[in-house]
Amino acid sequence: MGVFDIIGPVMIGPSSSHTAGAARLGKMAGTILGEVPVKAVITLYGSFAQTYKGHGTDKALVAGLMGFAADDERIKDALSLAEKSGLEVVFKSSQGDYHPNTAEFELSGVSGKKARVRGASLGGGSIRITSIDGYEVEFAGEYYTLITIHQDKPGVIANITQILAQQNVNIAFMRVSRKQKGAQALMILETDQPIALRAINAMNELSGIQSALVVQPI
Amino acid sequence: MINFKYIAELVELAESSKKTIAEVVWGWESEESQCSSDVVWNKMHAGLKVMQDAVRQGLQEQEKSFSGLVGGDACRFTNADTFLGPVVAKAAAYALGVSEVNARMGKIVACPTAGSCGIVPGAILAVGEHLKCDDKVLVKALFTAAGIGAVISSNATVAGAVGGCQAECGSAAAMAAAAVTEMLGGTPKQSAHALALALKNLLGLVCDPVAGLVEVPCVKRNAFAAVHALLAAQMALAGIESVIPADEVIEAMYRIGLDLPRTLKETSEGGLAKTPTGERITEGING
Numbered sequence A: 001m002g003v004f005d006i007i008g009p010v011m012i013g014p015s016s017s018h019t020a021g022a023a024r025l026g027k028m029a030g031t032i033l034g035e036v037p038v039k040a041v042i043t044l045y046g047s048f049a050q051t052y053k054g055h056g057t058d059k060a061l062v063a064g065l066m067g068f069a070a071d072d073e074r075i076k077d078a079l080s081l082a083e084k085s086g087l088e089v090v091f092k093s094s095q096g097d098y099h100p101n102t103a104e105f106e107l108s109g110v111s112g113k114k115a116r117v118r119g120a121s122l123g124g125g126s127i128r129i130t131s132i133d134g135y136e137v138e139f140a141g142e143y144y145t146l147i148t149i150h151q152d153k154p155g156v157i158a159n160i161t162q163i164l165a166q167q168n169v170n171i172a173f174m175r176v177s178r179k180q181k182g183a184q185a186l187m188i189l190e191t192d193q194p195i196a197l198r199a200i201n202a203m204n205e206l207s208g209i210q211s212a213l214v215v216q217p218i
Numbered sequence B: 001m002i003n004f005k006y007i008a009e010l011v012e013l014a015e016s017s018k019k020t021i022a023e024v025v026w027g028w029e030s031e032e033s034q035c036s037s038d039v040v041w042n043k044m045h046a047g048l049k050v051m052q053d054a055v056r057q058g059l060q061e062q063e064k065s066f067s068g069l070v071g072g073d074a075c076r077f078t079n080a081d082t083f084l085g086p087v088v089a090k091a092a093a094y095a096l097g098v099s100e101v102n103a104r105m106g107k108i109v110a111c112p113t114a115g116s117c118g119i120v121p122g123a124i125l126a127v128g129e130h131l132k133c134d135d136k137v138l139v140k141a142l143f144t145a146a147g148i149g150a151v152i153s154s155n156a157t158v159a160g161a162v163g164g165c166q167a168e169c170g171s172a173a174a175m176a177a178a179a180v181t182e183m184l185g186g187t188p189k190q191s192a193h194a195l196a197l198a199l200k201n202l203l204g205l206v207c208d209p210v211a212g213l214v215e216v217p218c219v220k221r222n223a224f225a226a227v228h229a230l231l232a233a234q235m236a237l238a239g240i241e242s243v244i245p246a247d248e249v250i251e252a253m254y255r256i257g258l259d260l261p262r263t264l265k266e267t268s269e270g271g272l273a274k275t276p277t278g279e280r281i282t283e284g285i286n287g
């Protein structure tokens, strides 16, 4: 708790959970896709589904996808800006046993890359990503976050952490999840220091790694 | 090490070191965040500028919010003849304006929340004009307000969903009251009384926004709470004391918040939201 948790954040209204948090969720989903999105199907749950129009949740989510920060005054016009830039957006509402302010993104990027991201807005503008491409995850985007998809076999994680150690990067939190033993696994690693691009390139060269991606704190 | 968990400790820290609450809080933030005092100051100053812009915008623009429920009242209020004194009238107009900016998706500083974002700027900017002071005094006022808010947030809550509107607008009024008291030369003890008086007299205030939007009653409530804060500060400066000390008022606010039924804590399942008009509006927007 610091003074800027009280006098802050600087944000676009009207609601820290339904607008500012939504923009951050969108931004995180866009970063996880890792390229310019051309299509987004966004499913809203709970209170997001009920009150999104009045809170501009839809605009904020799309603004985030386009990389706007939570205090960007263009959020208000995000839907028309998306249309102009060739980003097609579809909104759906659904019911699920999730946190009441949950959104799920199915994204396609310019090169055809796809990503499925689910996350919740927890209040005060803070968020939690809860699922990526069907893997259960949990991170808040407050640290440098490394996301790897790799083969579930001995040594792969050690190789990754070794690269971080060489770069003097300290690991704050770490979590591995897999759908099935010996198949693919997803790891979330939150670090205190930024991770250099060359470290990511080195990881992508490792055997057993399908993809490694870094998300900057948002 | 600067450390305080209670208002009493914050007051004691300030008095024993012959500092203002603002200076103690500024030093504390700099220690906690391990940022230089200049960096911390500049960040707060940036927040102040957003508030000043929001006031300016709020007084000029008349555009409605997406729902059409609010927008234009700050202008209406400013352009009308008033029998109120200028400080009170400005505090109300500024608070309305900032809240309207928030409702129409403009840029604001949550203070402590987006729903209550007009109260602190309304009160301190109106008093700042009265004192003809520079930004320095206003930035300090924000540190004072932040320190009070930090204590309330760690010992109770500033979230309407947890404690009702007393936790949002009540806390904002308490923060503003302490800040204004210090701006006008009050002692740390007087600031503590001001915040206690402000919070005490908004205890029990429920959160029942129509259609779940931060509009009705929120926008106008910001104006009421800003003026309420001025009265609390004026009382404290006159030497009036709160019989119940600030920390105990904060604790009472928290207990009351927990005791409030969930229908009156941001769920829009009770109170104003469930009036015939409230329900009709809800159907029109979300239906």
Ligand code: SF4
Pocket: B115, B116, B159, B160, B164, B165, B166, B168, B169, B206, B207, B208, B209, B213, B214, B215, B216, B217, B218, B221, B266
């Ligand atoms: S009524 Fe509820 S939503 Fe409105 S300002 Fe108060 S706490 Fe916030």
